[in-house]
Amino acid sequence: MAALVSPSTGRSVSGLSPTPTKPAASASSPTATKTPAPAKTPPIQKVQLIVSAAASLTESLNELQPLFEAKHPGITLVFNYGASGTLQKQIQQGAPTDVFLSAAAKPMNALAEEKIIDAATVKNLLVNDLVVVVPADGGLMISSLADLKRDDCRKIAIGTPETVPAGSYAQESLTGSGLWEVLQPKFVFAKDVKQVLSYVESGNTEAGFVYRTDALASTKAKIAFSVDGKLHKPITYPIGIIRRTEHRAEAELLYDYLISPEAAAVFDKYGFGTSP
Structure with missing residues (x-):
């Protein structure tokens, strides 16, 4: 066994054994095994729901938007506001729309007669003065x-x-x-x-x-x-779901939310009455 040399005196030191070195871990050693990275959760694929709505609903629907989206994080609402008759023409010409909220029965009825709106979903939602x-x-x-x-x-x-x-x-x-x-x-x-x-x-x-x-x-x-x-005729705001929507389930979730007591409270805040 070779003698060790003291670093302080430079003399050999007998009776001491060098500290054994640990053998390097082999590839098969447990310490060399890498823990696999956790699988990444795929991002939620959000559905974009397009709502064509009468301009007079702007403030109330803008307030309801984050409330609805918080309940349904997989859905993003996109509003297209305008005059109900103009929106009717856009929908007739094929503009992307999932739900329609009109400020009068005439545009809604016209779309229902043409089977663009699902007539079974048409409901008077609100009233106004x-x-x-x-x-x-x-x-x-x-x-x-x-x-x-x-x-x-x-x-x-x-x-x-x-x-x-x-x-x-x-x-x-x-x-x-x-x-x-x-x-x-x-x-x-x-x-x-x-x-x-x-x-x-x-x-x-x-x-x-x-x-x-x-x-x-x-x-x-x-x-x-x-x-x-x-x-004048009663001022009613009917709601209906577009028949050609590719997001029927999500459209029904919004439909149900807008006729809920929570939504009614917001509409009331802005001066709307709920239709009986």
Whole structure:
């Protein structure tokens, strides 16, 4: 056995054995076995659900979106807001849509008759009221449809009746009151109720016809008066599922959620009534 040399004295030190070195672990040694990495959980494949909805539902549906998605993390809602008649035409032309929420029965019924909407799913979800609004600051003091004839009420915003249900309800009310033809020179037509509201808020028109829910959501416009509900058809918001949807199960989950008490509480917050 070779003698060890003391590192401090440089002398050999007898009687001491070198510390044995451990043999290197072989490939077959247990210590060399690598623990396999845990299998990666595949990401959730989210379904994108496209909802075409009346513009007057914007605020309430935007609030409901995260509440629904929290309950169903595999679904992402994408909203397409606009005038109900315009949305109807888009759907008829094949625009991707899974669920339709209209601000009137006519567009929904037309799609159901063409078998684009599953008629078995059509249900009146909400009700609303038609009101006349004026600018919040310095707006005219008017209290009836007849007051719209006043000389100081120069321009009146109204949704295009052919595509905007609120405009159609306004036309029906004014026609029944004998004022439609008289007020024609004052009308400024808009693509939807949100544009009507913006015209009034900016002072570009002295008055405008919108839904109560739109007026309540605005800080720059105020309700001058409510239009008598007897002058027009009931304002209902039907919901229906598109027959050609590729995500029927997910569409039914949204459908059921929107008719739930939780959703009804949010709609109520924005001034909607629930349909009996």
